[in-house]
Amino acid sequence: MATNITFKPGDHQSLPVPAGTKSGDPVRVGVLNGVAVTDVAKTDVSPFNTDGTRNTAYNAGGGNPDGYASVWLVGAPTFNVTGTGITPGAAIYFNAAAAAGAPKLTATDPGGVDALPRFGAALTTGVASGTAGVQSVVVRIEN
Numbered sequence: 001m002a003t004n005i006t007f008k009p010g011d012h013q014s015l016p017v018p019a020g021t022k023s024g025d026p027v028r029v030g031v032l033n034g035v036a037v038t039d040v041a042k043t044d045v046s047p048f049n050t051d052g053t054r055n056t057a058y059n060a061g062g063g064n065p066d067g068y069a070s071v072w073l074v075g076a077p078t079f080n081v082t083g084t085g086i087t088p089g090a091a092i093y094f095n096a097a098a099a100a101g102a103p104k105l106t107a108t109d110p111g112g113v114d115a116l117p118r119f120g121a122a123l124t125t126g127v128a129s130g131t132a133g134v135q136s137v138v139v140r141i142e143n
Helices: none
Strands: 012-016 026-029 032-036 068-072 078-082 091-094 118-122 134-141
Touching: 012 026, 012 032, 026 068, 032 134
Parallel strands: none
Antiparallel strands: 012 068, 026 032, 032 068, 078 134, 091 118, 118 134
């Protein structure tokens, strides 16, 4: 029997993610693409303030170590994606430099072919999200 198997099958992992990551956010850790299923843990502060009130900076993060979140590396979640006219099979890219509050995923690769890292592919036609230039799309995660 193989003794070097650590994670079976390895599709759901606790990984380091950027500060502020929320459950449902697309994340990219190195070359791994995924969706956070917990908020990022912030356990380096006390859960309670000195007056006994709850410290809102504290987040157990699903039991992950500080700075980590539970991440699914497979699946087809629905994300908000920058772009218009998104159709099934369209490449979806991860834009780590997206402005605060803007979607991290885009259907437009501004630097040319694969200048941004590929995150996955659209499985559905984009549906208007209510924000100009942003569509709601089911995205198949690629790894």
